[in-house]
Amino acid sequence: MQSLTSSSSGINSKSLTRTKIQSNRVNPNQLVIRCVYRFDSANAAANTGTVRTNGYGAPASYNSAGHVGASRAEWQSSCAILASKVVSQQQNAEKSGGGAGNITAVNGHKTTTDLDLVPKPLTITDLSPAPMHGAQLRVAYQGVPGAYSEAAAGKAYPKCDAIPCDQFEVAFQAVELWIADRAVLPVENSLGGSIHRNYDLLLRHRLHIVGEVQLPVHHCLLALPGVRKEYLTRVISHPQALAQCELTLTKLGLNVAREAVDDTAGAAEYIASNNLRDTAAIASARAADLYGLHILEQGIQDDSSNVTRFVMLAREPIIPRTDRPFKTSIVFAHDKGTSVLFKVLSAFAFRNISLTKIESRPHRNRPIRLVDDANVGTAKHFEYMFYVDFEASMADVRAQNALAEVQEFTSFLRVLGSYPMDMTPWCPSRED
Numbered sequence: 001m002q003s004l005t006s007s008s009s010g011i012n013s014k015s016l017t018r019t020k021i022q023s024n025r026v027n028p029n030q031l032v033i034r035c036v037y038r039f040d041s042a043n044a045a046a047n048t049g050t051v052r053t054n055g056y057g058a059p060a061s062y063n064s065a066g067h068v069g070a071s072r073a074e075w076q077s078s079c080a081i082l083a084s085k086v087v088s089q090q091q092n093a094e095k096s097g098g099g100a101g102n103i104t105a106v107n108g109h110k111t112t113t114d115l116d117l118v119p120k121p122l123t124i125t126d127l128s129p130a131p132m133h134g135a136q137l138r139v140a141y142q143g144v145p146g147a148y149s150e151a152a153a154g155k156a157y158p159k160c161d162a163i164p165c166d167q168f169e170v171a172f173q174a175v176e177l178w179i180a181d182r183a184v185l186p187v188e189n190s191l192g193g194s195i196h197r198n199y200d201l202l203l204r205h206r207l208h209i210v211g212e213v214q215l216p217v218h219h220c221l222l223a224l225p226g227v228r229k230e231y232l233t234r235v236i237s238h239p240q241a242l243a244q245c246e247l248t249l250t251k252l253g254l255n256v257a258r259e260a261v262d263d264t265a266g267a268a269e270y271i272a273s274n275n276l277r278d279t280a281a282i283a284s285a286r287a288a289d290l291y292g293l294h295i296l297e298q299g300i301q302d303d304s305s306n307v308t309r310f311v312m313l314a315r316e317p318i319i320p321r322t323d324r325p326f327k328t329s330i331v332f333a334h335d336k337g338t339s340v341l342f343k344v345l346s347a348f349a350f351r352n353i354s355l356t357k358i359e360s361r362p363h364r365n366r367p368i369r370l371v372d373d374a375n376v377g378t379a380k381h382f383e384y385m386f387y388v389d390f391e392a393s394m395a396d397v398r399a400q401n402a403l404a405e406v407q408e409f410t411s412f413l414r415v416l417g418s419y420p421m422d423m424t425p426w427c428p429s430r431e432d
């Protein structure tokens, strides 16, 4: 398995470079037939998109009533998905001999004698982003095999082809350039907090959140066979993993240097490939297996119920539903200082919509707001982008009304995605 990297020096043995990414452009077959079906944008209501932009995004795709209408691009790609389904059904029919012999004309319409060849009615899931027909879903993640992100990709899409990438940015690009169908990226951990980089990338890129998975993270201390804790002079891992194990490392008497690397499994691989006998890695049991390391300690995270939340990203949004719990993620900014924040949040409170997460990040386009007071001087206020997750589907009128109200107070609002909540049973002690 190769991993995607952004290094400009070309392809290395484990990595696909950004150059390589660019050479693998969009499959031209995806947009062959655009209008096989009429696509009802009002019904399909691909309810994610930009409400207004201030230099970040595409033109508005919400209508004036605050309801969402599919943009032309969304409409076209949905048509393409439907069209490719039809083409694939026709191809299947041809492959399995469903040619002239099996097809007879009844009342002027073609019909078939084999039920398998009868075109299936389209269902709601046909409107969801789908991989190329017949192909395995390709899911990009940051790290190397054995990383928790790989496990998250497997939890989200059990039979997927997981594609390792050396950076989060590369995972985004892999989806944008059709090398991968989805990206699975960590956004927050119950101990270590938010993975800020991914919040910034969500804003910079145009992908849609189509799902979430919460993965119990069970860290192990790994070293080469024969190495004992007393020999160690340093512990290396992903900064999040180091943060999640800080107290336990100290309790174990490991007052050694901590060094951050790109991912947990990469730390294990590094120790193995450089035969480092004074270094341990914090990584998964699977990484120990893959890279031939021994487990010195298990379950070294500071809290046994350590969980990382990942989001799944796709080029197209999914159709929001109301028949199961959904979450919606938005990002907004306003130009009147933080006093507006209360008003924005009350739009949800008044409708009994629970917020599950609030995150703020620097407003990179306008980081500082100066307020002059002739008598006292100049106040320098930091400006923020606010990310909010709330427990409602964009198909829910309460959510639509709340966003219409939020729009009143904000200078920028974008729906990052409306997607099913991870409701899998709680089993924090499971090893991943």
Ligand SMILES: O=C(O)C(=O)C[C@]1(C(=O)O)C=C[C@@H](O)C=C1
Pocket: 142, 143, 146, 147, 148, 149, 150, 186, 189, 195, 217, 238, 240, 241, 262, 263, 264, 265, 308
């Ligand atoms: O390094 C890994 O194994 C990752 O998948 C990354 C990551 C993260 O970014 O938080 C994922 C889960 C754990 O919280 C630790 C590290």
